[in-house]
Amino acid sequence: MKDTEGYVTADGRQIGGVLMEMRDITLKFGGVVAINDISFDIREGEIRAIIGPNGAGKSSMLNIISGFYTPSVGEVWYKGSKRPPMKPYEVARQGVARTFQNIALFEGMTVLDNVMTGRLTHMHAGVFSQALWWGKARDEEMENREKVEKVIDFLEIQAIRKTPVGRLPYGLKKRVELARALAAEPSILLLDEPMAGMNVEEKEDMSRFILDVNDEFGTTIALIEHDMGVVMDLSDRVVVMDYGKKIGDGTPDEVRNNQDVIDAYLGVPH
Amino acid sequence: MAYMSEGAEGLRSVPALLQRNATRYADSPAYREKEYGIWQSWTWAETAQEIEALALGLLNLGVNKGDHIAIIGRNRPYLYWSMVAAQSVGAVPVPLYQDAVAEEMEYVLGHCGARFVIAADQEQVDKVIEIQDDLHQFEHMIYVDPRGMRKYDHSRLHEYSHVQNQGRAAYDEYIKELDARRGALGYDDTCVMLYTSGTTGKPKGVVLSNRNIIEAAKSSSEFDSLRQSDSVLAYLPMAWVGDFIFSIGQAYWTGFCVNCPEASSTMYENLHEIGPTYFFAPPRYFEERITALVIRMEDAGRFKKWLFDTFMAHAREVGPKLLDGKPVGFMDRLKYALGEVLIYGPVRNRAGMSRVRVAYTAGEAIGPEIFDFWRALGINLKQLYGQTEASVFITVQPDGEVRSDTVGVPAPGVEIRIGESGEVYYRSPGTFVEYYKNPESTADTKDAEGWVATGDAGFIEEGTGHLRIIDRAKDVGNMADGGLFAPKYVENKLKFYPNILEAVVFGAGRDMCCAFINIDLTAVGNWAERNNIAYASYQELAGHPKVLEMIQGHVEETNASVAEDDMLSGCQVHRFLVLHKELDADDGELTRTRKVRRKIIGEKFEDLVTALYDGSDDVYTETEVTYEDGRKGKITATLKIRDAKVVPVTRAKVAAE
Numbered sequence: 012m013k014d015t016e017g018y019v020t021a022d023g024r025q026i027g028g029v030l031m032e033m034r035d036i037t038l039k040f041g042g043v044v045a046i047n048d049i050s051f052d053i054r055e056g057e058i059r060a061i062i063g064p065n066g067a068g069k070s071s072m073l074n075i076i077s078g079f080y081t082p083s084v085g086e087v088w089y090k091g092s093k094r095p096p097m098k099p100y101e102v103a104r105q106g107v108a109r110t111f112q113n114i115a116l117f118e119g120m121t122v123l124d125n126v127m128t129g130r131l132t133h134m135h136a137g138v139f140s141q142a143l144w145w146g147k148a149r150d151e152e153m154e155n156r157e158k159v160e161k162v163i164d165f166l167e168i169q170a171i172r173k174t175p176v177g178r179l180p181y182g183l184k185k186r187v188e189l190a191r192a193l194a195a196e197p198s199i200l201l202l203d204e205p206m207a208g209m210n211v212e213e214k215e216d217m218s219r220f221i222l223d224v225n226d227e228f229g230t231t232i233a234l235i236e237h238d239m240g241v242v243m244d245l246s247d248r249v250v251v252m253d254y255g256k257k258i259g260d261g262t263p264d265e266v267r268n269n270q271d272v273i274d275a276y277l278g279v280p281h
Numbered sequence: 282m283a284y285m286s287e288g289a290e291g292l293r294s295v296p297a298l299l300q301r302n303a304t305r306y307a308d309s310p311a312y313r314e315k316e317y318g319i320w321q322s323w324t325w326a327e328t329a330q331e332i333e334a335l336a337l338g339l340l341n342l343g344v345n346k347g348d349h350i351a352i353i354g355r356n357r358p359y360l361y362w363s364m365v366a367a368q369s370v371g372a373v374p375v376p377l378y379q380d381a382v383a384e385e386m387e388y389v390l391g392h393c394g395a396r397f398v399i400a401a402d403q404e405q406v407d408k409v410i411e412i413q414d415d416l417h418q419f420e421h422m423i424y425v426d427p428r429g430m431r432k433y434d435h436s437r438l439h440e441y442s443h444v445q446n447q448g449r450a451a452y453d454e455y456i457k458e459l460d461a462r463r464g465a466l467g468y469d470d471t472c473v474m475l476y477t478s479g480t481t482g483k484p485k486g487v488v489l490s491n492r493n494i495i496e497a498a499k500s501s502s503e504f505d506s507l508r509q510s511d512s513v514l515a516y517l518p519m520a521w522v523g524d525f526i527f528s529i530g531q532a533y534w535t536g537f538c539v540n541c542p543e544a545s546s547t548m549y550e551n552l553h554e555i556g557p558t559y560f561f562a563p564p565r566y567f568e569e570r571i572t573a574l575v576i577r578m579e580d581a582g583r584f585k586k587w588l589f590d591t592f593m594a595h596a597r598e599v600g601p602k603l604l605d606g607k608p609v610g611f612m613d614r615l616k617y618a619l620g621e622v623l624i625y626g627p628v629r630n631r632a633g634m635s636r637v638r639v640a641y642t643a644g645e646a647i648g649p650e651i652f653d654f655w656r657a658l659g660i661n662l663k664q665l666y667g668q669t670e671a672s673v674f675i676t677v678q679p680d681g682e683v684r685s686d687t688v689g690v691p692a693p694g695v696e697i698r699i700g701e702s703g704e705v706y707y708r709s710p711g712t713f714v715e716y717y718k719n720p721e722s723t724a725d726t727k728d729a730e731g732w733v734a735t736g737d738a739g740f741i742e743e744g745t746g747h748l749r750i751i752d753r754a755k756d757v758g759n760m761a762d763g764g765l766f767a768p769k770y771v772e773n774k775l776k777f778y779p780n781i782l783e784a785v786v787f788g789a790g791r792d793m794c795c796a797f798i799n800i801d802l803t804a805v806g807n808w809a810e811r812n813n814i815a816y817a818s819y820q821e822l823a824g825h826p827k828v829l830e831m832i833q834g835h836v837e838e839t840n841a842s843v844a845e846d847d848m849l850s851g852c853q854v855h856r857f858l859v860l861h862k863e864l865d866a867d868d869g870e871l872t873r874t875r876k877v878r879r880k881i882i883g884e885k886f887e888d889l890v891t892a893l894y895d896g897s898d899d900v901y902t903e904t905e906v907t908y909e910d911g912r913k914g915k916i917t918a919t920l921k922i923r924d925a926k927v928v929p930v931t932r933a934k935v936a937a938e
Contacts, residue, residue: 022432160318163317170543227428
């Protein structure tokens, strides 16, 4: 790792060295270039936002980080070493957890069970032990349940613990999804449009939770978001993408004053 | 030091009761709280240790005798311990309403001159920080939940557990001082100071002594033969005197267990899990649960619905009689027993009332149907009448003499008389010491002989000796034609309809009565769903012609019932409107205990009151509202005003004297 110094944020938080680095990433689907030679890094403890107009390639970038896509060209460096091509579950085991833009929960299962699935990467008991719920499986489940309960408490969803997810309103589902990702105790948390479709109050709640997660657990967060107000308030550094290219990178203030970014969002006569 | 030998059984303070319980009931649970999905519990011995550690920590922070320590947050063991720890070091605990906005807190904190604040979490800490520059005596704040607090300036902020740890570490240094302060607590020293919400004016700090609290707790515990094995759910605001009496006074006197819910939103579930044996709730709670139950039954299958209706009808007839030990025929008993298995038992269980021996409701009048519903299920629901100044108890209903229209006979040790104006006066060992820093109000309320004016008009029923409350004395007035005007009487009748959440009746000095109505969103929303009425907002539903029609029906039925009362027949509602917003404590329209602030509402909605009386059919209005985060906004609406049928009465002319 070349840079381990980090920096101090405006509100006085110490940000560490580089946790994940994207080097010259290009992603092609046939003839379509979704991501065109992009490099940026995510540092330990920071809230890093990826923004851009529709179709800019933000979700594709998140999918590369989570291992769902393998870049056509370029390398992903994680915790100081180059990451070989991996299956998403292998990436998850390395401490990368995510939420989805269009909620991907098990609708028929309770909130508790859904959040418990977030602990799967930490469970190792065999099929036999699991089926009998005895020995290792039982000890493991108790240990994991304790961790899950802390997350439930943290996100204030105690009242819906036993409610099937399918019966919950949208805003709460989003929170349950965050809970599931958090239950995995990730080193880096990927949030794909955590505020999409929320009302003002729900957005405020979610913002507070994101800040609290970062503050309390020191979790590094990378998020994609459309709501510019939210992004500028929450994040320490912002990457701006447009048509698969990186057009800006820096603190919210720097990005806000970047002419290319303004053009991309407001449009310029061609 | 003659008074030092006083005190019930020689116990002169809550910390003294704690010491007794820690020895006598050492291994019995004193507190439970659900956290991380599990009920965590503390025995009396552990509780005593926790409180001692905190008390030592408070000494370490420099708490002096007579300091005021404000306590803000939802019901948690840690905050109850804070109160007793404060008492242990000779300070005065002042619990505050946790949902109060910063300005309201500023008044109370400034008035009592609190040097220390113990707050539950970041939300409460933020509120105090917002106003701390205006609080000259404020020095240190302690918070329980460290979440989100990392970045705060900790020069005057301390984490609860750290304060306890520092207290434990400084044990040798401070234990002598602590023992001395605990030992010096006298029976007439202040136990707690509670601010009354006040339907008018600024809140007043009611000073209650150890004598007040312990005597009230003792006699009321004996009245209902509360036991050490009882348990209660603590969910009502800690700043309210009832919670202090139930969760501290009676709990420490009898040594029963206080259970704290996981969060306010899980209260129903936690109630079900704990199954308290002694329960207290305001009428609104009992009403809400029935509304929820009835709504569920509307969606149930036909057979189940039939079963429910049939057996509930039977229960209404037989249940209360069984409870009161009156004679009931064999077949009726058999049918009730069958209903017990099929309906009553399960309903009680779902409501978390399976083990309830005694349940109380107070604070407001309860609708007879609601009251009878719970008694029909075999729950010993009773009414009591009280106020902060009396350490709760003025009158209570003894077992076997329970009725919905009276509030019972004087509680043990309480004397009652009715003043010439019809106002109720009482005198008791629980009678408050004074209003803090307010001798004029103290003198206005309490006379030299210790009689306290309740501010309520009522009378003692002949024959039974039960007290009946008519209304707030200052609200009772006359109409233009001289007829008696008692708004609460009419409002209560209106509120007994599940569809009506709140009602405000105007008419003092006028020639007719008019009313504002608030619909109950749960009940009316469900009704709308079943009748295919689409609506997008509260405001739209409240203004829907069909809803107005339904409310009109309720008003007219109420009028018919009011007309039957000779004295109050003039109070029939001639015109009414349904408000476009729910009356809210944040907007100052209700008190924190949800009582209507008549005068403020009258002033705030003056345009609407004018429209009610000038005969117009509709009125355009703009209202400022406060959102939960403190921001203000405006809502506009055009409200329809409806005329309700009234029953013509020929009032017997009062003979000229």
